[in-house]
Amino acid sequence: MYQYNPRDHQMVSERVKQFRGQTERYLAGQLSDEQFLPLRLQNGLYIQRLAPMLRIAIPYGLLSSRQLRKLAEVTRTYDKGYAHFTTRQNLQLNWPQLEHVPEILAELASVEMHAVQTSGNCIRNVTSDQFAGVAPDEIEDPRPWCELLRQWSTLHPEFAYLPRKFKIAVNGSQADRAAFLFHDVGVELVRNAAGQTRFNIYAGGGLGRTPVIGELVRSDLEPKHLLTYLDALLRVYNSHGNRANKYKARIKILVKAWGVERFAKAVEDEWLIDKDGANTLADDAIEAMKQHFTLPVYQPPSADAEQQLQQLADGELAFSRWLSRNSHGHKQPGYRAVTLSLKPTGVAPGDVTDRQLETIAQLADDYSFGEVRATHNQNVVLADVRVDQLHALWQAAKAAGFATPTVGTLTDMICCPGGDFCSLANAKSIPVAESLQRRFDDIDYLYDLGDLELNISGCMNACGHHHVGQIGILGVDKKGEEWYQIQIGGSPGKDAALAKVLGPAFSRDQVADTVATLLTVYTTLRHDGESFLETYRRVGLDPFKESVYAKVN
Amino acid sequence: MPKLISQQQLIDSPWVVLDAEQPAPTSHYLLPLERWLANREVAADGAPFGVVIDGDQPLDALADSLAELPLIAINFPKFTDGRGFSTARLLRGRHGYRGELCARGDIFRDQLQFLSRCGFDSFELPDSADASWLESLGDFTQSYQAAAR
Secondary structure, rough: OOOOOOHHHHHHHHHHHHHHHHHHHOOOOOOOOOHHHHHHOOOOEEEOOOOEEEOOOOOHHEEEEHHHHHHHHHHHHOOOOOEEEOOOEEEEEEEOOHHHHHHHHHHHHHHHHHHOOOOOOOOOOEEEEEOOOOOOOOOOOOOHHHHHHHHHHHHOOOOOOOOOOOOOOOOEOOOOOOOHOOEEEEEEEEEEEOOEEEEEEEOOOEEEOEEOEEEEEEEEOHHHHHHHHHHHHHHHHHOOOOOOOHHHOHHHHHHHHOOOOHHHOOOOOOOOHHHHOOOOOOOHHHHHHHHHHHOOOOOOOOOOOOHHHHHHHHHHHHHHHHHHEEEEEOOOOEEEEEEEOOOOOOOOOOOOEEEHHHHHHHHHHHHHOOOEEEOOOOOOOEEEHHHHHHHHHHHHHHHOOOOOOOOOOOOOOOOOHHHOOOOOOOOOHHHHHHHHHHOOOOOHHHHHHHHOOOOEEEEEEEOOOOHHHEEEEEEEEOOOEEEEEEOOOOEEEEEEEEEOEEOOOOOOHHHHHHHHHHHHHHHHHOOOOOOOOHHHHHHHHHHHHHHHHHHHH | OOEEOOOEEEEEEEEEEEEOOOOOOOOOOOEEEEHHHHHHOOOOOHEEEEEEOOOOOOOOOHHHHHHOOOOEEEEOOOOOOOOOHHHHHHHHHHOOOOOOEEEEEEEEOOHHHHHHHHHOEEEEEEOOOOOOHHHOOOOOOOOOOOOOO
């Protein structure tokens, strides 16, 4: 993983010093609330419903065990002993004191971490595939490109006061695990006919109030031009994005208003001016960055390791279940990636305690070269586990509460913090997640349903990605009461689709019953081997709608 | 009195923005774009003067008179409106402007270094600005990306 050089250390420490000064001036009344707002947001600090919230950047989800231990210590010292993994691979503290934040940032800087641009109208943390570098279907490791983008976007002087926030995702695999079509810019790594690396650049995707699937603005971009092209794209957005209405300020609105052709042409015109300018990536700079993401020293297991694993799985149903859902294929023979589930029933999805962070660090050291990845599904991945260690890891994970064998199923849901924490929320989302986990606790039933993404957002800002859930739940406010709109048929991948709303919203008590009805319609109508999404695509919304409202009325 | 940071010095701002009709003094006046385009009132003897533009005004109209302008002031209507950062980059890059760029309007201390990196040479600041604001120009000694400087 990327190791800081002296420049990186210097920059984060200067950033801490700068924010310390800004906080002091704010507390002394020399900076207004209004002026302090973008400064604190660009250091990850929100003022939440109950307390400040600090969002810590985890660049493209990668963390070392040393960083995890520091996060545990910070969580214990400055917060209430728990933290929250977000849907953009970051980590949030819910209860820090404003005056402690510069100190927290200094602690983070000591382990090569920061909270730069995790909020505010600027370029946010770059996200990617949690299986980057190990996925069997990978075309090219996206991480060196993510880090180049992280550096280019960090303290970019031109783009700190954009019309609105700006999110970039990079995908390097056949399948899409980064939801790049739902980002302001999606970077898709491909190979051209000659086998050379190229980028397809998509723009104008996003969720929020107006969900939009990103459109292709540039194909076949040579790697050396990645940064100059994005400089041009952001300049067009910064100059022409809507600043009068914050709900129409994302780049997706500009791309829609102009049409993708006009937008792409404006970017191309701008890019040609500085195409070979100083931000052009030199071959040796790209190569040097790739050297930060070399393969670990894999040790092949014994020849019969796969066979022994199979025997263990055959002999122990619980282990075999965990193996089938929580372990994943790997490029390297004899290795698997493992998801540590943060979705046990009764815990807010993505929440971890300080002790658990330390346990994850220990598991990483013991089983996966001391590194982990945060996922956009709010779990944690150990990317490099040797097959003969899977059983021991399972036992350790089980003891720590990370072995809920439901990864990718209905109850492995994405869920925003909702009305329990967030000042934007219209409704609570965590209790809805819990009611669904309690209702659907039959593991055989969950497995029979198969891969099924259920996403919950507490408001239309869509942090819980409800538009792209196969089942999406949105908290809405109706005359001061919390209601839940249910939609189905979304997909975040390359077959991107936005979910369609079933109809009138439901009370919180009705949500689990309604989901149960949807699932019954699916299991009744499905053909052999068909997923919920495939059945929906074949039969449409009506059968689901009819059953759901027949039952309610 | 508004202040000006220029050449690492904080001074009282000498600049006056003229309206459509006000007679131009001998130096240090800023003309609205329309007035400049209509009359091209160049100060005598190379005295300092300039034009003031808003972040949303198209630059093409200015393109053929850039060489006559010793200074362009870009107005920030609101400090959160970052268009002026790109306007400066466009003037320096696309249009090759080599004169002085001055940021004015609703800008504050914590933006100075980014403004400078986008190509601004001077900054007109509120009355309350003091010498401590100069420190912010040196908040970062390193950068990750090339900009105007």
